[in-house]
Amino acid sequence: MARNWLQAYSVLDFIAVGMLLSVIAVSSQKRLESCVRTYVLNSWLLAAFVTVSAFYMGMPHLYIAAALTVLSKCFLIPYFLRKVLRQLRVTHDVEPYISAPLSLLAAFALVVVVFSFVSQGVFVTGVTRNALKIAISIILISLFVMMTRKKAITQVIGLLIMENGLFLAGFSLTYGMPIIAELGVVFDMLMGVIILGLFLTQIKKAFVSVDLDKLTTLKG
């Protein structure tokens, strides 16, 4: 009964679209704090996607994956990011290389390109076939965000959102990997964020700034 309802109203698609919209929002946001907040929203949506598909597909091990997502991406990583932000005492502006409207336009262009070029032929996964395209769009938009921002910390946020997109792709393709592998991947990512945070403070110390345009001495 509830399953039919989920399918009739394409709940999974709605959640995935929510994730896409939040990523597009990041590409135009001006304040670092709101970027982090949107990342948290994005992670909650990812967890919701996993939970709903666990229920829909009747795969109980996905509930553990959802719990892992909530714990790591909704609590631990954002907590750590906010701590680093406070420590760095950076100004609150994102300082993009290009203006917000242009960045929005590019994000929309990427979505259009992905939707018109990713064929449905290779992946026939029924309910989640839109989720894959959305996931690829999310990955590309976050790459774009990483390339066009001045502050090192926005690269970290871009990377994290990219990983959310990756997990969306993973779940929509395979309904989750074996749980032990999942644990390892999440552990790696947590360590990654911690180490990136460490480097951020070192960059701040060595360059007296966290702008990436200072990091340009190594060339050729």
Next chain:
Amino acid sequence: MLYGVLIPLAAALILMASKRLKPAEYITVLAAGAGALWAGTIAFYALYGYVFDGLGGLFRADALSAYILLIIAGLSFATAVYSVGYMRGELSRLAITEKALKFYYVLFNLFVFTMMLIPISNNLAFLWIAIEATTLVSALLVGIYKRQNSIEAAWKYIILCTVGITFALLGTFVIYYASAEAGTGTLDWTELSRMAHGLNPATVRLAFILIIVGYGTKAGLAPVHNWLPDAHSEAPTPVSALLSGILLNCAFYGVMRFAAIADKSCGHAFVQEIMVFFGLASIIIPAIFILIQSNAKRLLAYSSIEHMGIIALAFGIGGVWGIYAALLHILNHALGKPLMFFVMGRVHSQYHSVEMGEVRGVLGVNPLIAVIGFAGAMCLAGMPPFNIFLSEFLMIKTLAAGSYWGIMATFLAASGFVFYGFLKGFGGMFLGKPSLEHGEPVSFRASDTVLVVMGMGILLLGLSIPGPLNKLINLSIGALGV
């Protein structure tokens, strides 16, 4: 048997607990020595066809794993011995604090641990986890001097490699999907290569492209190599040796395992096309950059890209001889490149520079280093009678046998550029007229022993391939299922 991988992890944990520096050096050398013995034992058993399993198939060591493991463990041991003398020198010239140096040894052991996990991971997700873990640990090692340049290099390294490797994870998801579609979802490599013929070729093709972009970034294949020259030249010299000599091969090991599956599922032509593209790009691009380098460590870093290109090219051409050449080249490069970095470390501790314009005529000041250094440079440039010549010659023979004349001409032309770059750079550095300013000759006996042994190694392996090595490589080719 596979629990031996825990040796370096245990060493790292002990070092975290202890406070003093001296024991840290000995424990690191001891652990690396024990690791090498362990890897040697596994390789010895592999010669007689033993395959070790662990944790219900999550870990597995066949002949190819044993071969790569032996290279990792052997080189780690050499690097650990070299590290002691070199890092003491760095400490005495205040390039690094005592606290940071202790942390260096902790990271060193962790780094060896994560690298050793790679060849024995039979589960593709574990393989990914291990490869990503090497990035995280080695980025900290690259940035350990905390200078502006080294932090910049480390930041670039960790960001670019993490983004790259994200694609490899997506590729792993896709291959899982392919297996689920064909019956049972699995990430077990043995299982996957058994069912490879039944996997949907279109899906596997996509997975392989994602994998080669992902692990290729980590393996330093052009055009996704931009982080490599910075990270490898800014890292402390022993770390540069590990990064160039073995870490690149570890990432390439991931590509090889996936290529074996893709080979069976979508035919060799597809794999060949992709690998030849990445191989040729990685041979041509650094050949140009090698000519304009002034810093010797950067030149060596570009040379690593070129050698990874040769390995990818030989592996891509495929067939028994192509893969043989690739595997042999992995060993040869893993001996020659760290040797050259070690020499650069010795030069740096004497001249406080590795700029090829500033350091000249080492021969008159430190003949041993100059002779080994020049031999190493000629070895990396692919000159006989050194070992790299042998594997490159094998590859050329394979190219000729398959009538790939265009590829062969490109490779030979690029090799010419590389030879000129090496001769120009290192000829003056080692044999030229001595520069007016040079520091006091310093000597680390243990480090020099390592240099002499490795120098003998590149010469002897250039003269003949020992029987057991030949057998191990042939068994490794069999393990890939060719």
